[in-house]
Amino acid sequence: MIKIDGLSKSYQVAMRSSGVRQAVKALFKREYKVVDALDDISFTIEPGEIVGYIGPNGAGKSTTIKVMSGILVPDSGSCTIMGYTPWKDRVEYVKHIGVVFGQRSQLWWDVPVIDSFDLLRDIYKVPEQEYRSTLSLLTETLELQDIIQMPVRQLSLGQRMRCEIAASLLHSPSVLFLDEPTIGLDAVSKIAVRKFIRTINEEKGVTIILTTHDMNDIEALAKRIILIGKGKKLYDGSVSAIRDQFGTRKTITAVYSHQAEPFQVPGTVMEAWSPERAVLSVDTEQVVISEVLIRLSAQVELLDVAIDTLPIEDMIVQLYKEHQI
Amino acid sequence: MRLYGKYILILFKSQMQYRTSFWLLSIGQFLVPFSIFAGLYFLFERFGQIKGWAFHEVALCFAIIHMAFAISECFARGFDSFSSLVGNGDFDRVLVRPRSTVLQVLGSKFEFTRVGRLLQSVIVLCWAISRLSLEWTLLKAVTLVFMVASGVFIFTGIFMLAATMCFWTIQGLEIANIFTDGGREMAQYPLGIYQKWVMRFFTFIIPFGCVNYLPLLYLLDKTSGNDLPYMLAPAAGILFILPCLLVWRIGVRHYRSTGS
Amino acid sequence: MKAYMSVFKLRLSNGLQYRTAALAGMATQFFWGFVIIMVFEAFYSGATVQPPISLTQLITYVWLQQAFLAFVMLWFRDNELFQLITTGNIAYELCRPSGIYGLWYAKLLGQRLASALLRSLPIVTVAFILPQPYRMPLPSDPFAFLLFIAALILGLLLIVSLSMLMYISVFVTLSPAGSLLMFGVIGEFLAGMVIPVPLMPSWLQSIVYVLPFRWTADFPFRVYSGHIPKEEALAGIAIQIIWFLVLVGLGRLAMAKALRRVVVNGG
Numbered sequence: 001m002i003k004i005d006g007l008s009k010s011y012q013v014a015m016r017s018s019g020v021r022q023a024v025k026a027l028f029k030r031e032y033k034v035v036d037a038l039d040d041i042s043f044t045i046e047p048g049e050i051v052g053y054i055g056p057n058g059a060g061k062s063t064t065i066k067v068m069s070g071i072l073v074p075d076s077g078s079c080t081i082m083g084y085t086p087w088k089d090r091v092e093y094v095k096h097i098g099v100v101f102g103q104r105s106q107l108w109w110d111v112p113v114i115d116s117f118d119l120l121r122d123i124y125k126v127p128e129q130e131y132r133s134t135l136s137l138l139t140e141t142l143e144l145q146d147i148i149q150m151p152v153r154q155l156s157l158g159q160r161m162r163c164e165i166a167a168s169l170l171h172s173p174s175v176l177f178l179d180e181p182t183i184g185l186d187a188v189s190k191i192a193v194r195k196f197i198r199t200i201n202e203e204k205g206v207t208i209i210l211t212t213h214d215m216n217d218i219e220a221l222a223k224r225i226i227l228i229g230k231g232k233k234l235y236d237g238s239v240s241a242i243r244d245q246f247g248t249r250k251t252i253t254a255v256y257s258h259q260a261e262p263f264q265v266p267g268t269v270m271e272a273w274s275p276e277r278a279v280l281s282v283d284t285e286q287v288v289i290s291e292v293l294i295r296l297s298a299q300v301e302l303l304d305v306a307i308d309t310l311p312i313e314d315m316i317v318q319l320y321k322e323h324q325i
Numbered sequence: 326m327r328l329y330g331k332y333i334l335i336l337f338k339s340q341m342q343y344r345t346s347f348w349l350l351s352i353g354q355f356l357v358p359f360s361i362f363a364g365l366y367f368l369f370e371r372f373g374q375i376k377g378w379a380f381h382e383v384a385l386c387f388a389i390i391h392m393a394f395a396i397s398e399c400f401a402r403g404f405d406s407f408s409s410l411v412g413n414g415d416f417d418r419v420l421v422r423p424r425s426t427v428l429q430v431l432g433s434k435f436e437f438t439r440v441g442r443l444l445q446s447v448i449v450l451c452w453a454i455s456r457l458s459l460e461w462t463l464l465k466a467v468t469l470v471f472m473v474a475s476g477v478f479i480f481t482g483i484f485m486l487a488a489t490m491c492f493w494t495i496q497g498l499e500i501a502n503i504f505t506d507g508g509r510e511m512a513q514y515p516l517g518i519y520q521k522w523v524m525r526f527f528t529f530i531i532p533f534g535c536v537n538y539l540p541l542l543y544l545l546d547k548t549s550g551n552d553l554p555y556m557l558a559p560a561a562g563i564l565f566i567l568p569c570l571l572v573w574r575i576g577v578r579h580y581r582s583t584g585s
Numbered sequence: 586m587k588a589y590m591s592v593f594k595l596r597l598s599n600g601l602q603y604r605t606a607a608l609a610g611m612a613t614q615f616f617w618g619f620v621i622i623m624v625f626e627a628f629y630s631g632a633t634v635q636p637p638i639s640l641t642q643l644i645t646y647v648w649l650q651q652a653f654l655a656f657v658m659l660w661f662r663d664n665e666l667f668q669l670i671t672t673g674n675i676a677y678e679l680c681r682p683s684g685i686y687g688l689w690y691a692k693l694l695g696q697r698l699a700s701a702l703l704r705s706l707p708i709v710t711v712a713f714i715l716p717q718p719y720r721m722p723l724p725s726d727p728f729a730f731l732l733f734i735a736a737l738i739l740g741l742l743l744i745v746s747l748s749m750l751m752y753i754s755v756f757v758t759l760s761p762a763g764s765l766l767m768f769g770v771i772g773e774f775l776a777g778m779v780i781p782v783p784l785m786p787s788w789l790q791s792i793v794y795v796l797p798f799r800w801t802a803d804f805p806f807r808v809y810s811g812h813i814p815k816e817e818a819l820a821g822i823a824i825q826i827i828w829f830l831v832l833v834g835l836g837r838l839a840m841a842k843a844l845r846r847v848v849v850n851g852g
Contacts, residue, residue, distance in 0.1 A: 012583075099418075115335055119335050123328065123424055
């Protein structure tokens with residue numbers, strides 16, 4: 001459904017150095033630096049997938065999203081989404097996509113949410129019947145009943161986000177682009193939003209492309225990750241593959257009866273220690289867990305043990321390091 | 326178009342939330358042209374006439390231009406404040422919606438308080454017409470409406486050009502004010518009072534002359550020869566918006582190939 | 586005093602940064618100046634009675650008005666102060682050790698000065714070298730010129746104190762742009778910005794002479810062109826000083842009252 005091939009885009013960025021003399025020079029001649037925002041990006045996404053599109057800031061994520069949503073025209077390469085070329089068939093194409101920008105609002109600020117929804121219905125020419133049923137579904141699943149009559153400026157961030165997502169789905173798009181949808185939300189709202197995204201993906205088969213810095217979003221939603229760095233595609237695979245690759249590191253949290261002196265367990269690294277509790281990290285490729293536990297109980301009187309995998313944040317950091325970004 | 330009407334409605338509801346501010350600003354907007362008109366009145370009181378034009382004739386000219394300006398200020402506010410739209414990155418959102426960019430920008434802002442200025446010019450218009458001893462025919466009335474519409478198109482076109490500049494640079498937008506505010510100040514007097522080159526520029530390049538001066542001659546029975554070209558002159562004003570739309574398209578294309 | 590100076594300096598350097606905007610603004614002002622002069626020209630060409638102010642003096646008036654617009658326009662919007670008042674961030678200002686009146690005064694002064702510095706010199710320079718009859722003449726004599734400078738500076742101080750009153754009123758009523766706009770429009774009209782004071786009908790002139798507004802624009806500009814003779818100018822400067830003291834005094838009183846109310850109400 002989404003087919004991207006050899007996408008490339010460069011920007012000319014004006015160079016500006018500090019100091020008065022430079023500033024005066026800049027009045028007469030501008031120096032430019034060419035930045036490759038996208039360098040030969042290719043991938044394919046099947047309908048119904050949830051894909052996490054990640055990378056450090058400035059890697060080219062928003063550029064790709066802009067190309068895919070028809071806002072930006074690339075220098076070279078092709079992009080076909082549902083048979084359309086986004087930037088060429090803009091008006092026709094855009095009817096089938098929904099976009100949520102986490103930091104910017106698409107709702108009208110001073111009027112009740114429902115007024116914004118009604119206007120969006122008219123912009124997208126959604127038939128009345130369809131609008132009513134979609135609206136009631138969204139209101140119910142996102143629990144908007146109490147807030148739908150309130151003006152947007154009076155809503156909390158979590159409430160506003162739920163309305164934004166609902167707004168982007170009013171016209172039943174087949175593809176949804178989410179740009180930092182959970183940024184700034186409290187824990188409860190984050191979970192609610194994630195649950196909702198999963199639901200519409202499973203029940204309505206909406207293809208979702210998720211850009212986020214919150215790796216817990218990725219873990220909760222995406223089965224596949226595309227990593228982009230410095231304009232190049234660096235990794236395209238499943239989250240579980242990453243886990244397999246980096247998941248051999250484990251952390252052991254041990255609670256034990258009072259031990260005044262710090263201790264060492266061979267084959268592990270002591271991350272944190274207190275007389276009652278210690279956190280050790282182990283590379284299970286080097287040492288087997290059972291062996292570590294034996295060695296540990298030789299040192300302390302164990303009361304409780306917890307074994308966790310490396311959080312996905314750290315795994316992604318490792319991934320970045322591996323690709324030198 | 327119905328959708329545009331819906332845009333306006335939502336903006337109206339939006340602005341009605343701030344009621345006192347609305348009324349105060351509207352009154353202020355009434356006073357601005359009013360003070361200019363007062364100045365005009367006093368000048369005529371002292372001088373009696375300007376290059377052969379009497380007070381009420383100039384008042385008619387004044388009313389028409391200010392009316393056109395007020396209406397276009399109301400409608401084209403989205404273009405007028407386009408720099409903030411682009412600066413915020415909100416233009417991306419415009420591109421993601423399945424409607425024409427022009428329609429959406431027009432629908433993004435509607436400044437209701439400019440009604441104050443509109444009211445003032447309507448009052449002046451009625452007053453001027455009542456004081457002028459003219460024969461009013463249907464054709465003249467139509468020409469009048471035509472003139473106002475034409476002015477609206479010119480001003481909106483200039484606003485659009487200024488907004489298009491925002492695709493390239495945010496600064497230096499004040500230049501457009503020369504032609505909107507400046508154009509209005511100038512055209513509120515019949516162009517005949519100015520030097521020849523001024524008249525020529527503002528008839529052929531930015532066709533205020535076609536909006537105001539030429540048809541005005543017809544309205545006041547000051548024409549010589551065939552009346553028709555004078556009546557049809559406002560069409561040039563309306564046509565002015567076509568190259569502006571073209572430039573807008575070019576601007577949008579530029580935005581889409583260089584990013585924001 | 587030092588705090589006021591640094592606020593003033595900051596505002597000044599801030600305003601000087603906007604070069605492109607200044608250039609564009611200057612172009613606009615030239616255009617306006619030309620249009621106004623052309624209109625007056627047209628009026629004068631058909632004048633049957635000799636008007637109380639000559640065309641050359643009027644042209645001087647117009648160009649000075651454009652060059653020193655930042656000094657004379659009452660409706661000069663300071664968004665920062667505005668935001669401060671309407672959002673209630675005024676609390677921060679109250680925590681500063683210096684008097685608020687002085688701080689705001691310094692801010693407004695710095696802003697206007699910065700704006701004028703950028704534009705006045707180029708406009709005046711060009712106005713000197715324009716072809717006749719648009720050219721602005723040199724001052725009638727050096728002493729008149731000195732008086733002009735003094736009157737101009739006092740006019741600036743006056744107009745800032747007038748704006749202070751406007752901002753304080755916004756502070757009190759918490760209503761934004763609307764009232765400012767009205768006050769600004771009326772004040773500017775009465776200062777001779779829309780129609781020069783000598784061209785007003787006499788009944789209006791008597792009203793205008795009583796009010797403080799004309800001392801900001803009308804007075805200094807006519808001193809330059811010699812339309813106001815030197816003796817009268819000296820007396821005028823004295824009146825400017827009196828008005829200044831009165832307005833600042835009123836301003837401080839009003840400010841103190843307003844602050845008291847704010848503190849009592851809890852902002």
